[in-house]
Structure formats: structure tokens, C-alpha cells
Amino acid sequence: MVLLREGLCPGLTVDMVKALQTEDIRTVEDLVSSDSEELAQKCSLSYKALVAVRRVLLAQHTAFPVSGADLYEELLSSTSILSTGNHSVDKLLDSGLYTGEITELAGGPGTGKTQLCVSVAMNIAHELKQNVLYIDTNGGMCASRLLQMLQAKTTNTVEQMNALQRIRVFRVFDVFSLLCCLQNLRACGLQKGSVGGGSVKAVMVDSVSAVVFCMLGGKQTEGMSLMIQVATELKMIAKDYNVAVLVTNHVTRDGNGQLKAGLGQTWSHIPRTRILLQRANRPGAPTSLRTATLTKSSRQPCYLMEEFDLCEQSAEELKSRFSGKRKLDTTA
Structure with missing residues (x-):
């Protein structure tokens, strides 16, 4: 008004x-x-x-009317799809991470959230040659593992170094530092966080729940407000700078004992797409096998499941050993 x-x-x-x-x-x-x-x-x-x-x-x-066709053309021209490098995850995400949106990986300890984030960052930096900002809140980012992944992709040390330089890591260990980091990145247009002033195509926060969860509940009334501020900053970064935002979250159980993403009902509306990671507890399955279940999406049917191996086995090899995509029984 x-x-x-x-x-x-x-x-x-x-x-x-x-x-x-x-x-x-x-x-x-x-x-x-x-x-x-x-x-x-x-x-x-x-x-x-x-x-x-x-x-x-x-x-x-006065707001002038815009046709749906014009809006669609604008969306196509401004949206990029970044492959994660994981065939199974890309299938669930309808080809990969979409810029302008927040995608969430939820899962319990040891389900591969951090390893998948590191793998995605490596693929974007090496294969797509785009800059990545990686915000590490739990100390899970391991440079040696990142280098091992790069060495598996290429033996060229120059290419390895170029890819490593495209990944900028920020370490924060409380929600106030996370907010400060996000606000500084947005204030400088993400350019100071990139190499050589180039554009950034992906921002990752591993994990949001590590710094927000401890502020929720009990007598800490400001926790919900801080969580909303973090969500607002991430959404503004995604929209204003047309980048893909990938965050990780812990899981809890609902009244029926089923796993669900943490941080409550308010946070559940923040990510556009959510994937639930779990161990594949099946006789004969390798310990590195994981299941990825699509629990929220505006593009794909929910409750689709894919299996993948954290040891980077090929999709074809996995298909020959296991069943691949399967539809969950939602009535169970």
C-alpha cells in the first residue's frame, strides 16, 4: 500500500x-x-x-497482465538444470538440481548426505565447470575425499586443481554465523565467494539442522524466528541470483513411526524438492548401498525410489544386481 x-x-x-x-x-x-x-x-x-x-x-x-506463455518463456530462459553426477538421484530430480529452487536431502546419520553433497559439488565444479559455495556446519566436508573423487574422474592434475578452485568452503558452527555468512554472500552478489569473480551456480548448506535444531523448543523462543530468517536468506539467494540451493536435514519419526524430515511443519514448506536417504537393509546388499526416496516434488510423482551405491558403482552395474526404481506402497 x-x-x-x-x-x-x-x-x-x-x-x-x-x-x-x-x-x-x-x-x-x-x-x-x-x-x-x-x-x-x-x-x-x-x-x-x-x-x-x-x-x-x-x-x-498498476500490475500489467502477462500471459502464461510469456511467463513460461521467461522461466525457460532463466532456469538451468545442474546434473548431480548421480544417475539415480538425477532421475528423481527430473534431470538434476534446478536453479532458483531449494532442494533438500534428508536422512539419518551415516546415510550419505554429506558424501552425496561433496559428490554433487565435485561434479558441478569438474564436469559442468561452474562455481560452488559449500557451507559446512558440522565439519563433514573432507578435502581428501573430494580429491579422491576428482582423481577417479581425471588424472590430469591441472583439471583437478581447477575443479578444486571452483569450490569455496565456508565453515560455520552456529545459526548466527550461518546467517551472517548468507547475508554477506547476498550483499556482495556471491562474487566474493567465487573464483576470479565468476558466477556461482550452486550453494550448499550441510547441514541446516545442525545449527538450527538446537535453537528450537524449550525456552528458546527465538529459534523459530532464526530458522525463518535462514530460510528467507536461502530463498532470496536462489531467486535473486538464479542458483541451485542444496541443503541437508536430519530425520525424525511421525506418530506412525515413519521417517520424515526434521525441523517441523514450518520448515517442510521451504524446499521445493525433498529426497529421503536411507540404508538399503536387505540380505546380500552391500553396506554402501542406499535408497533415495522422493518425498516432495512439483514435477515427479512422490514416493518414487532409486537405489545407488556410495562407492560410485555405475548405474548399469547396480541395475544388473538389484531392481532399480520401484514404487513404494503408500498404503502400508
Whole structure:
């Protein structure tokens, strides 16, 4: 709601604003929705001047209609899809991480959330040659593991170093430091966090729950507010700078004993897409085998499941040993 004030548009003088306020016309909405002829008589204003001001304000503040086709074309031109390098996860994400959105990996300890994040960062930096900002809140980012992944992809040391330079790691261990880090990145347009001033295509936070969960519940009333601030910063980064945001979260159990993402109902609306990671507890299955279940998506049917091996076995090899994608029984 825009208040009427001097200089808001040509012709809107102090005397006109005061005259309009005597008839309780205080906002642009009040002025454009009133009868101009009747208002001019009550306020002793020039009808011609009042209509001219009204037309200018309408042009300045009216939302013009945009067709669905134009919106779709704008979406296509601004959205990029970043492959995670994991065939199974890409299938669940409908080809990969989408820029402008928040994607969440939820899972218990040892389910591979951090390893998958590191693998995604490596793939974006090496294969796609894009810059990545990795915010580590639990000390799980291991440079030696990242280098091992790169060495498995290429033996060229120059390529390895170039990929490593495209990944910028920030270590924060409380929610206030996380907020400060996100705000600083947004304030400088993400450029200071990238190599050589290049653009950043992905921001990862591993994990959000590690610094937020301890602030929720009990007598700490500010915890929910801090969580919303973190969510707002991540959404603004994703939208304003057209980057893909990937976060990790812990899990809890609902009333029926089923696993669900943590941080409560409020946080559940923040990610556009959510994947639940679990160990594949099946006779004969390797300990490194994981299941990825799509629990929230605007593009794919929910409760699709994929299996993948943390030891980076090929998708074809996994398919020959196990069943691959399967549909969960939602009635169970």
C-alpha cells in the first residue's frame, strides 16, 4: 500500500495531498478507487489536475497482465538444470538440481548426505565447470575425499586443481554465523565467494539442522524466528541470483513411526524438492548401498525410489544386481 506524498508523481503537490487527506484519501488505492468528479468538488481541486494525477499513478502502480506463455518463456530462459553426477538421484530430480529452487536431502546419520553433497559439488565444479559455495556446519566436508573423487574422474592434475578452485568452503558452527555468512554472500552478489569473480551456480548448506535444531523448543523462543530468517536468506539467494540451493536435514519419526524430515511443519514448506536417504537393509546388499526416496516434488510423482551405491558403482552395474526404481506402497 503506497501512501500519497509530494513528488510521488508529477502534479501531486503538498496542497493536493493535504486536501485529499481531509477526505480520508491517503493511499494510491484510495485515490484510484474514488470518484474523481465527486472528489474534486469535495476537496476544491481542479478536476483536470486530479484526473491527470490519477492516470499517472495508475500507470506507475498498476500490475500489467502477462500471459502464461510469456511467463513460461521467461522461466525457460532463466532456469538451468545442474546434473548431480548421480544417475539415480538425477532421475528423481527430473534431470538434476534446478536453479532458483531449494532442494533438500534428508536422512539419518551415516546415510550419505554429506558424501552425496561433496559428490554433487565435485561434479558441478569438474564436469559442468561452474562455481560452488559449500557451507559446512558440522565439519563433514573432507578435502581428501573430494580429491579422491576428482582423481577417479581425471588424472590430469591441472583439471583437478581447477575443479578444486571452483569450490569455496565456508565453515560455520552456529545459526548466527550461518546467517551472517548468507547475508554477506547476498550483499556482495556471491562474487566474493567465487573464483576470479565468476558466477556461482550452486550453494550448499550441510547441514541446516545442525545449527538450527538446537535453537528450537524449550525456552528458546527465538529459534523459530532464526530458522525463518535462514530460510528467507536461502530463498532470496536462489531467486535473486538464479542458483541451485542444496541443503541437508536430519530425520525424525511421525506418530506412525515413519521417517520424515526434521525441523517441523514450518520448515517442510521451504524446499521445493525433498529426497529421503536411507540404508538399503536387505540380505546380500552391500553396506554402501542406499535408497533415495522422493518425498516432495512439483514435477515427479512422490514416493518414487532409486537405489545407488556410495562407492560410485555405475548405474548399469547396480541395475544388473538389484531392481532399480520401484514404487513404494503408500498404503502400508
